[in-house]
Amino acid sequence: MLRKCLVHLKGWVALYIILGFAIQFLSSLGIVVFQKILDQAVDGTGIREITHWIIIYGALLGANVILNYADEYPGAHLSNSITERLKILALSKISRMDYTAYQNMGTGQMIKVIENGAAAGNSILFTFILGTLHELLPTILFSLFFISYYDLRIMLVIAGGYVVIFVITNVLLKYLYRIKASVLKEQEAMSRYSIRGFMELVVFRTNKKYAQEISRLNDTARQIIRKSAQLQMIHEAFFALFELFITVIKVIVLLYGVKNVISGQASVGVMVALFMFIEKIYAPIAIFNVLFVGYKLNRVTYQRFEEFLNAREDANLEKGKAVARLQGDLEFREVSFGYGEVQVLDRLSFSIARGTSVALVGLSGSGKSTVIKLITGLLKKSGGKLLVDGTDIDELSLNSYYDHISYLSQDSPIFDTTIRGNMVFDQEVPDDELYAILDKVNLKDKVLELPEKLETMVGERGLKLSGGERQRLAFARAVLQKRNLIILDEPVSALDNITEKSLMGTVFTEFRNKTVIIIAHRLNFISRVDHILVMEQGKLVGEGDFDSLIQGCDAFRTLWNSGRGQTD
Numbered sequence: 158m159l160r161k162c163l164v165h166l167k168g169w170v171a172l173y174i175i176l177g178f179a180i181q182f183l184s185s186l187g188i189v190v191f192q193k194i195l196d197q198a199v200d201g202t203g204i205r206e207i208t209h210w211i212i213i214y215g216a217l218l219g220a221n222v223i224l225n226y227a228d229e230y231p232g233a234h235l236s237n238s239i240t241e242r243l244k245i246l247a248l249s250k251i252s253r254m255d256y257t258a259y260q261n262m263g264t265g266q267m268i269k270v271i272e273n274g275a276a277a278g279n280s281i282l283f284t285f286i287l288g289t290l291h292e293l294l295p296t297i298l299f300s301l302f303f304i305s306y307y308d309l310r311i312m313l314v315i316a317g318g319y320v321v322i323f324v325i326t327n328v329l330l331k332y333l334y335r336i337k338a339s340v341l342k343e344q345e346a347m348s349r350y351s352i353r354g355f356m357e358l359v360v361f362r363t364n365k366k367y368a369q370e371i372s373r374l375n376d377t378a379r380q381i382i383r384k385s386a387q388l389q390m391i392h393e394a395f396f397a398l399f400e401l402f403i404t405v406i407k408v409i410v411l412l413y414g415v416k417n418v419i420s421g422q423a424s425v426g427v428m429v430a431l432f433m434f435i436e437k438i439y440a441p442i443a444i445f446n447v448l449f450v451g452y453k454l455n456r457v458t459y460q461r462f463e464e465f466l467n468a469r470e471d472a473n474l475e476k477g478k479a480v481a482r483l484q485g486d487l488e489f490r491e492v493s494f495g496y497g498e499v500q501v502l503d504r505l506s507f508s509i510a511r512g513t514s515v516a517l518v519g520l521s522g523s524g525k526s527t528v529i530k531l532i533t534g535l536l537k538k539s540g541g542k543l544l545v546d547g548t549d550i551d552e553l554s555l556n557s558y559y560d561h562i563s564y565l566s567q568d569s570p571i572f573d574t575t576i577r578g579n580m581v582f583d584q585e586v587p588d589d590e591l592y593a594i595l596d597k598v599n600l601k602d603k604v605l606e607l608p609e610k611l612e613t614m615v616g617e618r619g620l621k622l623s624g625g626e627r628q629r630l631a632f633a634r635a636v637l638q639k640r641n642l643i644i645l646d647e648p649v650s651a652l653d654n655i656t657e658k659s660l661m662g663t664v665f666t667e668f669r670n671k672t673v674i675i676i677a678h679r680l681n682f683i684s685r686v687d688h689i690l691v692m693e694q695g696k697l698v699g700e701g702d703f704d705s706l707i708q709g710c711d712a713f714r715t716l717w718n719s720g721r722g723q724t725d
């Protein structure tokens with residue numbers, strides 16, 4: 158994935174590296190020119206000759222300033238592109254991900270894995286790989302080259318010392334990995350605990366859950382802080398170790414340098430230049446060591462992101478027979494489904510004829526939503542056949558199937574855009590038509606009252622609307638879509654009885670001759686549907702119209718008499 162990112166940005170990468178080499182070459186050349194100026198001054202060369210070199214020195218420094226400034230642009234472009242690209246990759250992964258893999262991961266944990274992973278990916282590519290190629294490598298190469306030009310032995314000692322430190326680093330790294338992996342796990346747990354608290358203020362406040370969650374977070378945070386401090390100290394130890402090594406080299410160079418200057422074997426300029434190169438080489442080698450440790454640790458984080466990117470995908474989204482037209486005939490033939498070992502549906506069989514309205518009823522946990530998720534292709538059956546217009550759903554391309562269905566779930570059926578955007582996405586539909594539909598779902602007056610009317614932004618998950626208004630707006634979208642299969646998963650749970658009655662009236666007129674599948678706990682409108690399926694513990698225990706079920710199905714009668722079906 159990271160390689161793909163680099164290839165995608167190859168032009169910028171090449172420019173960034175070339176600029177890095179140019180900057181370091183000019184800067185090293187500057188030191189050599191400085192050494193010449195110093196030695197000529199000590200030797201008593203004429204001022205005209207020296208001025209000539211000083212102008213060259215100034216020009217080199219000036220050119221370097223300009224290149225350094227120009228270098229900022231590709232740097233900023235690359236660092237931002239990498240993070241954003243990885244986040245886009247993550248969202249596009251979710252668009253293809255198998256639904257059960259998505260459920261298993263959990264939103265809070267997934268967000269942390271993505272955030273950490275994108276940041277780690279950026280550190281690996283930009284900070285480590287590109288940072289090494291752009292700055293560290295040219296600095297080290299040019300410095301070693303020029304040091305060897307003055308004294309080959311010093312160059313060899315520095316290069317050898319570096320190898321020793323690098324080996325020690327690698328040994329210590331194994332210990333660091335373990336701490337890092339456990340910090341990551343704690344961070345993901347923290348995100349998992351906190352994300353619902355951030356998102357669902359009302360539920361948490363009224364259930365007085367915040368105190369418990371905050372105490373849980375406190376424990377986790379303490380672990381993270383302790384382990385992160387440990388990590389930081391070990392990390393910094395690499396830097397300190399190398400600094401110590403370079404200090405020894407500097408003392409040795411000073412000792413020999415002063416001796417050679419006194420005996421006339423070396424010039425002051427050469428000694429100063431050597432010191433400048435050692436200073437120059439010290440920082441990148443130490444930084445490389447730290448970056449290398451950072452890189453190895455980031456790989457641990459990135460691996461978790463990669464596991465997410467490699468999560469199972471829904472093979473049916475694109476592959477399979479394209480659905481050009483959907484009539485809306487559905488048939489479950491001995492369909493079974495389970496979550497792991499737990500069997501939820503057991504050889505379920507029923508048919509839904511095109512153009513009919515069907516209600517799925519049953520006690521909580523009886524398997525209604527599971528049936529809907531199988532019909533929408535989110536869950537995959539473990540046995541039997543689920544036929545859509547005579548073809549098994551596993552053979553259909555789901556993305557083409559979705560062009561023909563309207564699905565309204567009970568929670569957040571709204572997107573963070575305008576009222577218009579929620580109804581039509583990006584289609585052009587005249588305002589008159591939109592208001593006519595809003596009228597049908599009892600939302601026209603509300604929208605006309607808003608200062609920005611159809612252009613009003615509804616907020617994240619439609620939070621600026623009431624629950625019932627959100628559901629009615631989602632209904633307006635379904636009416637406008639004019640699809641042949643309409644799936645309504647608890648569509649009226651947030652509505653009062655009067656609005657519910659009027660909206661269900663709209664359903665039966667607007668969706669006449671379409672296949673409509675409704676899940677509902679409240680059975681107020683149940684006598685109006687063509688067919689009712691009664692579920693109990695993953696099995697069908699009755700089906701028929703209202704009258705026949707009231708007379709012949711105990712489970713249905715119990716549900717009806719339990720008060721759910723009584724209109725106020």
Ligand SMILES: Nc1ncnc2c1ncn2[C@@H]1O[C@H](COP(=O)(O)OP(=O)(O)OP(=O)(O)O)[C@@H](O)[C@H]1O
Pocket residue numbers: 260496499501519520521522523524525526527528
């Ligand atoms: N992700 C899951 N992992 C494991 N079991 C699950 C999962 N989702 C649902 N179940 C189980 O599957 C069974 C059927 O659940 P389902 O959501 O289909 O019921 P339902 O009839 O729609 O319930 P409700 O009316 O409460 O929404 C339940 O026993 C539930 O505990």
